[in-house]
Amino acid sequence: MPKPASTTRAKALETFANPAPHRDYQIHMEIPEFTCLCPKTGQPDFAVLTLDYIADKVCIELKSLKLYIWSFREEGHFHEDVTNRILDDLVRATKPRFMRLTARFYVRGGIFTNVVAEHRKTGWKPAAKIELAEFPAQSNTRG
Numbered sequence: 198m199p200k201p202a203s204t205t206r207a208k209a210l211e212t213f214a215n216p217a218p219h220r221d222y223q224i225h226m227e228i229p230e231f232t233c234l235c236p237k238t239g240q241p242d243f244a245v246l247t248l249d250y251i252a253d254k255v256c257i258e259l260k261s262l263k264l265y266i267w268s269f270r271e272e273g274h275f276h277e278d279v280t281n282r283i284l285d286d287l288v289r290a291t292k293p294r295f296m297r298l299t300a301r302f303y304v305r306g307g308i309f310t311n312v313v314a315e316h317r318k319t320g321w322k323p324a325a326k327i328e329l330a331e332f333p334a335q336s337n338t339r340g
Contacts, residue, residue, distance in 0.1 A: 210265055210290035212255035221251050221294065223329055228266055235305070236273035243303045244276075248287070249329055250296040253318065257291055276302050280312040294321045 228246040235242055246266070265286070269279060280300040288296055295317055302310040317323075 208265060208268055208286070209261060210286060211258040211261035212291055213258055215252045215254055215256050218252070218254055221323070223249060224252060224256065225249050225330065225332055226262075227332070228262075231266055231269070231300070233269040233279055234271065234273045236275060239273065240305070242274075242276070242305060245301045246283070247299040247301070248296070249299075250287075250291070251294040253292055253294050255291050257287060276300060276310045276312050281314050284314040284316060288316045292318070294318045295323065 226248040228248065231244040231246045233242050234240065266283075274282070280298060283300075284296065284298040287293075287298070293316065295315075297313065297315045300310075300312045302312075
């Protein structure tokens with residue numbers, strides 16, 4: 198069976214100062230190699246994570262994010278749990294104005310699962326309409 202969630206150093210998320218804190222701008226990241234284990238069967242689950250956020254004072258440092266994401270590989274998590282946990286950890290580390298994490302899990306038992314979780318900073322007022330940029334899928338990672 199899968200290991201319980203760990204609290205290793207790999208779970209540490211580092212940040213750096215936002216180079217343009219005076220402006221709302223979108224940061225978009227695609228993480229095509231997320232893996233964790235099914236908590237019921239121990240079978241691997243694979244997902245593409247898409248992170249979109251508007252930083253406030255700090256941004257997430259990429260190497261620490263990579264190590265953090267890798268730390269889930271041997272842990273058992275339900276899709277909904279791991280998506281919300283990752284969002285909560287990222288929000289706790291960065292305190293963004295806005296953050297959305299989309300987890301698109303590959304098929305298991307004939308079912309695709311997509312989980313979308315969002316955070317909005319209390320008091321933050323977005324522009325009347327937020328039009329997030331569209332980013333085409335990377336052909337070398339998705340069909």
